[in-house]
Amino acid sequence: MIEPTNNELGWMxxxxxxxxxxxxxxxxxxxxxxxxxxxxxxxxxxxxxxxGLSGLQSISRSTAEFCGPTESPWRQTxxxxxxxxxxxxxxxxxxxxxxxxxxxxxxxxxxxxxxKLVDRLGKELTSPARLDTGSRA
Amino acid sequence: MGCxxxxxxxxxxxxxxxxxxxxxxxxxxxxxxxxxxxLSEIRPLRxxxxxxxxxxxxxDLAGTRDKTTTTVAMDFGRLxxxxxxxxxxxxxxxxxxxxxxxxxxxRGALGALVLADTRRLSHSxxxxxxxxxxxxxxxxxxxxxxxAPVHSLDEVREALDLLDETPLVRCDARxxxxxxxxxxSLVEYLLSRKTELEHA
Numbered sequence: 522m523i524e525p526t527n528n529e530l531g532w533m534x535x536x537x538x539x540x541x542x543x544x545x546x547x548x549x550x551x552x553x554x555x556x557x558x559x560x561x562x563x564x565x566x567x568x569x570x571x572x573g574l575s576g577l578q579s580i581s582r583s584t585a586e587f588c589g590p591t592e593s594p595w596r597q598t599x600x601x602x603x604x605x606x607x608x609x610x611x612x613x614x615x616x617x618x619x620x621x622x623x624x625x626x627x628x629x630x631x632x633x634x635x636x637k638l639v640d641r642l643g644k645e646l647t648s649p650a651r652l653d654t655g656s657r658a
Numbered sequence: 659m660g661c662x663x664x665x666x667x668x669x670x671x672x673x674x675x676x677x678x679x680x681x682x683x684x685x686x687x688x689x690x691x692x693x694x695x696x697l698s699e700i701r702p703l704r705x706x707x708x709x710x711x712x713x714x715x716x717x718d719l720a721g722t723r724d725k726t727t728t729t730v731a732m733d734f735g736r737l738x739x740x741x742x743x744x745x746x747x748x749x750x751x752x753x754x755x756x757x758x759x760x761x762x763x764x765r766g767a768l769g770a771l772v773l774a775d776t777r778r779l780s781h782s783x784x785x786x787x788x789x790x791x792x793x794x795x796x797x798x799x800x801x802x803x804x805x806a807p808v809h810s811l812d813e814v815r816e817a818l819d820l821l822d823e824t825p826l827v828r829c830d831a832r833x834x835x836x837x838x839x840x841x842x843s844l845v846e847y848l849l850s851r852k853t854e855l856e857h858a
Contacts, residue, residue, distance in 0.1 A: 550766070551762070551765055551766075552679060552763075552765040552766030552767070553679070553734070553746075553748060553763070553766075554677070554679065554746065554766065565700040565701070565736075568700065568736060568746075569700060569701065569702070569703045569734055570703075572703055572732065572734035572746070572748065573703050573705075573731075573732070573734065575762075575763075576705070576731045576732045576759065576762075576763070577731075579758070579759045579762035579763070580731060580759055582762075583758045583759065
């Protein structure tokens with residue numbers, strides 16, 4: 522069993538939204554559970570998105586062979602809509618960071634900020650694989 | 659880690675201290691998306707796509723002619739059981755071509771509810787085999803479809819070759835009460851296993 526998120530790291534995510542046009546940020550664990558969300562997205566929505574983004578990462582990774590035979594780690598998934606973008610990057614072991622933006626965003630500065638955030642948080646952002654599956658730690 | 663969750667949580671009460679991730683699995687067209695949608699207290703995540711001719715050879719629609727869409731990635735929903743427990747439901751796609759996603763989705767899950775259909779019980783073996791490979795405990799719920807043959811649970815248990823301890827219940831994925839009961843049978847099973855493990 523695990524504890525539901527208390528959004529302790531939420532304030533750190535707000536930092537990445539200083540890029541013009543950036544909207545929301547979500548931190549999730551690889552098993553699809555919400556770890557933290559930025560201030561202006563509700564928890565119910567953030568939980569649903571966290572689950573979906575974990576599936577997106579899984580599916581993204583499964584297409585690696587399409588690039589060629591070498592197995593290298595997945596780094597980022599980018600989704601473009603008419604009205605904006607979603608960026609999904611690795612955030613340490615077992616965690617991912619997602620940011621949504623408007624369509625006029627400077628993509629380079631968003632990914633730069635995301636990676637800086639991931640670096641800065643380092644250890645705090647990881648969800649190591651659980652060893653206690655099926656029982657309380 | 660005792661902070662209260664944000665005040666915008668309409669459903670999730672501050673007293674909720676335990677979250678459990680559970681999978682809802684089963685073969686193609688058994689009612690997984692309906693089940694998660696029936697139980698979720700928040701707007702569920704759905705990834706349904708219209709089925710195309712390309713899938714006609716592999717995705718067997720016998721007996722489910724009204725089905726026009728299929729889940730291509732996952733379903734997700736949340737259900738608060740009581741003051742201290744919240745369940746996160748992850749529905750995995752039923753077709754074999756999605757096995758890779760399936761493996762990732764079992765990460766962090768405590769157990770699975772296998773939905774079964776009496777018209778094609780044998781289709782459930784593949785899913786149960788995968789769960790056993792992954793060492794993930796499961797309960798089985800027979801989703802009662804109108805017009806499907808009715809067998810006693812004993813007969814179903816025998817046909818599915820279930821262990822005596824594996825819970826087996828009937829449910830109607832369209833109805834919240836019956837679906838909740840199916841889920842509770844899984845949770846009770848997981849809790850009893852946990853107690854046994856602790857006392858072992």
